[in-house]
Amino acid sequence: MNEQELSLTEENYLKIIYKLEMEHKGEVTTNAIADLTNTKAASVSDMLKRLSQKVLVNYIKYQGVTLTPEGRKKALMVIRKHRLWEVFLVDQRGYSLEADHEIAEQLEHIESLQLVDQLEKVLGYPPVDPHGDPIPNAKGEMPNKKQIFLKDMQINQKGQIMGVKDTSPLFLKYLDKIGIGIGTEFEIIDRVEYDQSVELNISGRLTIISKEVAQNLFTIE
Amino acid sequence: MNEQELSLTEENYLKIIYKLEMEHKGEVTTNAIADLTNTKAASVSDMLKRLSQKVLVNYIKYQGVTLTPEGRKKALMVIRKHRLWEVFLVDQRGYSLEADHEIAEQLEHIESLQLVDQLEKVLGYPPVDPHGDPIPNAKGEMPNKKQIFLKDMQINQKGQIMGVKDTSPLFLKYLDKIGIGIGTEFEIIDRVEYDQSVELNISGRLTIISKEVAQNLFTIE
């Protein structure tokens, strides 16, 4: 009595409920969902009833919703697909972080167990997507990875750029110029007291990045 | 008054009408469409009215449909996407020709001008998909490429394997074993009168393939 096919719409609802649940740590409100789905509260009520019927959410009138274990798993699978496609688009296709998300929003609904797992393998089991958000594993579990900004790293620590916080074209273009991208390996050489800029060793060369830049680059774990 | 968004369903109908139009060279019948879409004739009538409204098909009651120029273009763009994704899946992901088609059936509906064109570029502007069917260009025109089977090639002719006719796992596994795949470059060395087997030069090495194999491998143009 498992493996029900979900519609694209249902998947989007579950994903959004998951996100809101994480943010506010608790029941998710009808209006909040309506906002993120670009629909009206009435439509959300409707959908919540349907999702409840399918035992994907716990829904009590006037009290908001939470995901059931099954619903959470479904949500995480969608998120997994979304993020793996994002890595693919950005890493392998040179997509911008902007355009990226929109297409991933569509690709996340492609159903094929095989394809996602294969994608993950080809991409080298990335722990996070290009925005630095962790990628759930094939069992539908969210790993507990945390972003660590270069700004906060110790001297002599090594790492690999896993994402950026600021995704403006201006910033991304600058990164490109100084030869920093996702996957770039580095070592923290020193921090300049005067202006909080950070000295990095990037493949043997000394690169200095400002405090602002160091606040927007992160690695994982 | 152009660029209308088509639903996934509408796209599938257009694609199927295109195929039937090519096969039977002329008006396409309601029942034929119903068969290929796994729906009933009544549903097809419904849809034809809608597509007609949008000027994507020429529809006269009881007389079948044809695509309008706009409809044909839309159909070809879907086919273009389908086939490029197929090349991607088979060439770059090692997908089987079977599984391939099912997923391409979904991926063909991802909308992004950018992504398709980029995909095409990364794949090296393949003229045909792994089944040997030609890939429409970015303008929505179907090129007039033709498959030429190794069986029918002249001695000394060179080429590149562009696809296979038999897509059974047995055959594909065998090809793999003898080191032949899509993209493999070859030269026809000789044809053995006795059993019609063909001698190939593949990167300097002599490879002999049977008549059966030569009937199932083709190159283009």
Add this chain to the structure above:
DNA sequence: ATAATTGTTTAGATGAACCTAAATTAGTAA
């Protein structure tokens, strides 16, 4: 405690995409 406000649900509709059953049309056979 009562009233006002805000959030949420129900009622009643709509459009897309489908269905079954009944009517209609076109083409063929008598």
Add this chain to the structure above:
DNA sequence: TTACTAATTTAGGTTCATCTAAACAATTAT
């Protein structure tokens, strides 16, 4: 020609996902 048959369309329903307007519940202010 007229009747029969096969293909097609219309009529009337269903489900999903949406909407607006009206009703109702919960919370907050007086």
